[in-house]
Amino acid sequence: MKNIFPGLPLVESPLFPALKSKWGLTTEEERIADDLHEKGFAVFDFPDSDLNGRIDRIQRHLGPRYGIDFEAADSDKTVGERRIQDAWKEDEDVRAIAANQAVINLLSKLYGRKAFPFQTLNFPIGTQQDAHSDSVHFSSLPERFLCGVWLAMEDIGPDAGPLFYHPGSHRWPIMSNALIGRRGYGSDLISAQDPYGPAWRALCEAHGSQEEVFLARKGQALIWCANLLHGGSHQKNSALTRWSQVTHYYFDDCIYYTPAFSDETLGKLQLRNLVSVSDGQLRPNKYLGEPVKAHSEMPRRRLFPRFIFK
Ligand SMILES: O=C(O)CCC(=O)C(=O)O
Numbered sequence: 162m163k164n165i166f167p168g169l170p171l172v173e174s175p176l177f178p179a180l181k182s183k184w185g186l187t188t189e190e191e192r193i194a195d196d197l198h199e200k201g202f203a204v205f206d207f208p209d210s211d212l213n214g215r216i217d218r219i220q221r222h223l224g225p226r227y228g229i230d231f232e233a234a235d236s237d238k239t240v241g242e243r244r245i246q247d248a249w250k251e252d253e254d255v256r257a258i259a260a261n262q263a264v265i266n267l268l269s270k271l272y273g274r275k276a277f278p279f280q281t282l283n284f285p286i287g288t289q290q291d292a293h294s295d296s297v298h299f300s301s302l303p304e305r306f307l308c309g310v311w312l313a314m315e316d317i318g319p320d321a322g323p324l325f326y327h328p329g330s331h332r333w334p335i336m337s338n339a340l341i342g343r344r345g346y347g348s349d350l351i352s353a354q355d356p357y358g359p360a361w362r363a364l365c366e367a368h369g370s371q372e373e374v375f376l377a378r379k380g381q382a383l384i385w386c387a388n389l390l391h392g393g394s395h396q397k398n399s400a401l402t403r404w405s406q407v408t409h410y411y412f413d414d415c416i417y418y419t420p421a422f423s424d425e426t427l428g429k430l431q432l433r434n435l436v437s438v439s440d441g442q443l444r445p446n447k448y449l450g451e452p453v454k455a456h457s458e459m460p461r462r463r464l465f466p467r468f469i470f471k
């Protein structure tokens with residue numbers, strides 16, 4: 162069957178139930194596709210035979226950069242840095258996890274466009290990040306061609322600030338400045354998520370949506386859809402670690418931009434200039450196969466980089 166909506170990820174298409182039998186999915190791929198379609202996230206075992214070795218090496222290599230005393234079991238682990246962004250540039254194991262070919266093939270099959278990783282985040286503890294959808298930080302035109310893959314680098318219990326999410330929230334309206342009546346282009350923000358917090362809370366309340374936590378086993382991974390509401394729950398025990406890696410993926414032949422600092426309706430987009438983690442090559446913004454240029458009057462976005470989450 163021809164996909165008449167190529168502007169939607171296959172897995173998020175309303176025609177998904179009719180289309181999926183034609184994709185040649187294995188039983189496991191179909192389970193993942195069904196979960197993404199219905200719930201907005203899917204759990205799978207990370208396919209890498211050297212994963213334990215990579216995790217050991219990443220912890221040894223990145224550990225000293227967080228300023229945390231990992232040696233003493235009862236030391237407060239939450240006092241240092243919470244994240245290292247784009248460690249793939251100097252850590253081959255972080256890069257290999259992000260560029261795992263089986264994961265890229267899986268995402269490409271599920272979305273109907275070729276996936277590429279463009280950002281890594283390595284966390285030694287819980288992020289305690291408020292509920293948000295990544296699509297205010299990273300979006301695409303057409304929409305929804307973005308996902309995160311979160312990997313548990315150790316067993317994560319309820320006191321370590323596990324990842325949480327609101328199942329089904331990927332179907333709620335995609336959060337945007339137009340939706341909340343705000344102008345974003347050229348704006349200043351402490352955190353790009355701040356303007357949308359009240360709207361997300363109102364949606365949760367209206368839907369009676371409860372957060373669910375992911376008590377992950379080491380080596381389990383979770384894909385979240387661009388508009389799935391998720392975050393890091395409160396870390397009840399500050400002596401624990403919660404090692405994890407998030408890789409964000411975009412898909413070929415899209416415009417990549419930051420909605421928090423854009424006004425789509427006016428054609429003012431804060432475009433992103435992306436490099437793929439897989440090959441270090443630029444991935445130009447494209448629409449229907451043709452390159453798209455930045456808006457000529459585009460000012461630099463004004464941010465307070467220290468506080469920005471993405
Ligand atoms: O690991 C977490 O707690 C959440 C991370 C997250 O939201 C992200 O990287 O997009």
Ligand SMILES: [Fe+2]
Pocket residue numbers: 293294295309391
């Ligand atoms: Fe996120």
